Amino acid sequence: MNEYKKLTNEAGAPVADNENAITAGPRGPVVMQDVWLLEKMAHFNREVIPERRMHAKGWGAYGKLTVTRDISRYTKAKVLQPGAVTESFTRFSTVAGERGAADCERDIRGVATKFYTPEGNWDLVGNNTPTFFIRDVHNFSDLNRAVKRDPHTGRRSAQNNWDFWTLLPECFHQITVVMSDRGIPASFRNMHFFGEHTFSLYNEKNERVWCKFHFKTQQGIKNLTNGEAAAINGMDREYHGKDLYEAIERGDFPRWTMYIQVMTEEQALNHYENPFDITKIWPHKEYPLIEVGVYELNRNPENYFAEVEQAAFTPAHVVPGIGFSPDRFLQGRLFAYGDAQRYRLGVNHNHIPVNRAKVEVNEYHRDGFMRVDGNYGATPAYSPNSAGYWTAQPEVAEPPMAIDGAMWRYDPKDDPTDDCFRAGGNLWRVLAEDKKELLIQNTAGDIASCTENIKYRHAAHCYLADPEYGRRFAEAAKLDFEKVKELSKLDHKGLIAATI
Ligand code: HEM
Known part of the structure; x- marks a missing residue:
């Protein structure tokens, strides 16, 4: 038999009664003095936080990346060195549906992974498709308004x-x-996922290559027909979440083989179309897949809200050895995520345990809502200072990126190679x-x-x-x-x- 633990209020004081409101007389009205009731109702009213503007419905799990091959000639990132094993958290999502949407809709699937590397967090915020619909940041909010609900009818x-x-x-x-x-995967385990954009890697000598990230499922590709999906959605709207959870609980850990594609700066200059256009493929025949290692998911979260709903990923989080590219769409994303999360979770969202780096975080950001970690105590809040506190490290700077041409609003459709x-x-x-x-x-x-x-x-x-x-x-x-x-x-x- 379970031995009951004691219920307290938010201040730790014991609660006398959690079922019966204090009333004036046995059949009379509730009184203000039932402060425990007020606390309960007030907290409940504030429990919903804004859902992600897109990718609102999702499921997550912890895992690890094990690097089995040597790609150190391309990158100095510690997370990608031979033998490195890095803990991670991945969230899968649909894009158009709201937080309560059914899992088996025809849609692309988001796959966002946070690698807790020894050099800080690296977030790879990708999808289960190798390219994307559009390529200019201007079109992004419109894409989502077009696929989400109509302002007049409220329907898709x-x-x-x-x-x-x-x-x-x-x-x-x-x-x-x-x-x-x-368009409708049978499960998250049965699909590949991709970084989609062109990123960059640079090695110890600061030599840069352009790169794309690919994760190929070891479970095999499996999909659902419209009919199968409709039947599942009618019975179980949480089908993909359940599949992932149960596979991990029974020890059937899903795995993906990680690959990169590499293009040199020279090759990029001579490529027959814009290699930084996210709607374009780099054919495998021309830029073969280079194996990196194995990605595995092996632990379910303890608490959905704390770990999955509050997870916050951003392509802006890179570590030395991994960088961005001139991809205009990627550049736009570098702003959007942190901004959305400051609204959705608050300015201190990187302190939430699932988001927090496993390494020491030494920054001069201070204060803000929900700052609950001691706020760096008495350490100086300004830089430079004479107290020996945290200075920048020029040795980790990315190599300079050559840019060509005048500032202008270029339409890629005017590019004859497009x-x-x-x-x-x-x-x-x-x-x-x-x-x-x-x-x-x-x-x-x-x-x-x-x-x-x-x-x-x-x-x-x-x-x-x-x-x-x-x-x-x-x-x-x-x-x-x-x-x-x-x-x-x-x-x-x-x-x-x-x-x-
Ligand atoms: C300019 C283009 C884009 C913009 C402005 C944008 C913006 C956003 C925003 C604001 C969120 C919600 C973030 C949050 O509240 O935590 C989000 C989520 C997400 N986006 Fe994008 N996005 C863009 C393109 C893409 C592309 C190309 C991909 C895939 C390669 C992608 C993958 C995702 C994923 C997987 C999530 C969900 C992350 C999670 O699970 O928390 N997005 N996006």
């Missing part, structure tokens, strides 16, 4: 979604991925016949409620990616294929004008 809107996607042709490859069988349909067409051509058919049926189903102009716009894009892709989508969406071919002859502006 396929019309808004497809209108936005098809007005920006760079979305095409990602649309193809999301509409393919990979091809928004190459990656989507290449993907179409490697799909097996059953996967092609699924892609066509999923797309036709998803776009069915949209107006014809949008269907034609997408059909023209499909045709530009591959004539067979265009023909089969046109047939499935019951469009006039001759008209699709005519539309595909127009340039971007002409196609928009013809389908607006």
Whole structure:
């Protein structure tokens, strides 16, 4: 039999009664003097914090990265040195759904990992797709407004979604991925994940290469059809969370093999398209995968709110040996996450245990809401100081990054090397016949409620990616294929004008 522990109020004083309010007489009203009741109600009213603006629904687990190969010629980061074992926390998420959304929706999946390295935290905030929809930060809030709820009806809107996607042709490859069988993974364990952006690595000699991060599932890829997903969502909205939790509880730890792709600065200068455009693929044939190690998840959180809901990741958290790139989309993200977290969790969110670095943190940030760690006591709060307190370390500075050209608002579509349909067409051509058919049926189903102009716009894009892709989508969406071919002859502006 359990021996009950004593209940106290927030100040540690014993609580006499947790069931019966203090009333004036046996059938009378509640009195203000029931301060324990006031405390309970007031706390409850403040328990909800803002959900993440996107990626609101998620599940997390702790794990470790074990480096089994030697990539020290590319990076000096301690977390990536041969034999290094680094503890971590990963949160998986859907993007469009709110905090209570069902897990098995057609969507991309976020995969954010915090590596607690000996040089501070490195956060890799990626997705289960190798590229992204869009490539300019300006479009990001609009993307989310288009895929989330319509301001008039309060409902999700396929019309808004497809209108936005098809007005920006760079979305095409990602649309193809999301509409393919990979759009609804069978579990988080059965999908790959990627850093998506071009990052940089630099070694002890401060020599830089550009790099992409890939994590390939060792459980094998498995996906759900629309029908399977609908049946699961009707029975269990927390299906992916349950799968991850139960696999870890039974000791069936999910694992991924970590790889990098590397491009030298010289290769980047001569690459046939912009290697810093997040909507573009670096083909494996040209930039082969280089194995790094094994990533494993092996421990469930103790408390969902404390560890999963309050987890805060940002691409701005890098460590010496890992850096950014000229990718304009990545540059925008470097601001967005910390800013969102200062609003969502407060200015001291990096002190929350799941976010806190495992190494000593010596900073001059002070005060702010929920500063509960002693606030560095009597140490100086300014720098430079004569007291010997914390100074910057120039030896960890990133090598200088050469930049070319004048400051301007460049539209990548004006770049003659820009091809928004190459990656989507290449993907179409490697799909097996059953996967092609699924892609066509999923797309036709998803776009069915949209107006014809949008269907034609997408059909023209499909045709530009591959004539067979265009023909089969046109047939499935019951469009006039001759008209699709005519539309595909127009340039971007002409196609928009013809389908607006
Ligand atoms: C300019 C483009 C982007 C902006 C401005 C942006 C902004 C944000 C913001 C504000 C959040 C919520 C953060 C929080 O409240 O803790 C978020 C979450 C997230 N974003 Fe992005 N994002 C962008 C692009 C991307 C891309 C390209 C990826 C993948 C490569 C990505 C992956 C994620 C993930 C995985 C989360 C959830 C993190 C978690 O589990 O806590 N985002 N994003």
